[in-house]
Amino acid sequence: MEIQTLFSQLDKLPTIPKVVQELIQTFNNDDADIVGVAQKIALDPVISAKVLRLVNSAHFSRGKEVTSIEDAVIRLGFNTVRTLVMASGISSSFKHFDSFDQNAFWGDTFRVASIAKSLAKQTSHPADTAFTCAMLHNLGELIILIADTPENEAAITAKVDQGLTREEAEQDVLGFNYAKVGAELAKRWKFSDHFVHAIEDQLSPLEAETFNFEAGFICMASFFNHAWQQEWSEEEIVEHYNKALAIRLELTLSDILNAKEAILAESKALIELLD
Known part of the structure; x- marks a missing residue:
């Protein structure tokens, strides 16, 4: 099967909220109009409601109740609010459907994203x-x-049950894997080439023609998410983690392990967006 054939079988391509696209354009832009962006966020009632609920949750609350997106930016800072909007906007782009455990999927996604951020x-x-x-x-x-x-x-599930990874099973059955499909989705959402390659190269970032640091962070974050969810010992982590990738990313294992509790607390707070 071709990836284009897969996308042609969609009834409708999921759409990402406009405010999320605009927020992505503020990355690395020191002159971004933060007040203007906050006002645009406020125009999306669903995302605004979720973000305000999260800002006032136990993890992010700093005392007096926050009642507006502009107040949230003042209280928490633009970067934190942008993170909350990203999480809410992207997760809301996909509707419920049968045989899909939304909480498990997005919980896993939020943990990987929180680890990558750390x-x-x-x-x-x-x-x-x-x-x-x-x-x-x-x-x-x-x-x-x-x-x-x-x-x-x-067929994919059967191959996973036989011991293949999800991406290996997809490659066997479909001729491509979820990383390739995700990269194609990012293209259709008109994300930059940097974002596209981060998704496409995440499974083997060191083998890419040009190393993409975000692909490396995703790969490393996925490993630690799996290890922590499986409650691996520190010895097991030391044995299995990608030392060459850690060196390329200039990461220290002790720093990663020391940040574990804060990372999991933040991802747990983000999961409240699903309620």
């Missing part, structure tokens, strides 16, 4: 960009679930 903070690379790329990293899996046939999905 990893980037430990380097000189933009944390918001790492977070957003990681929020997009497994959307290809959703496209496959929505657009593909039940027979193919059953």
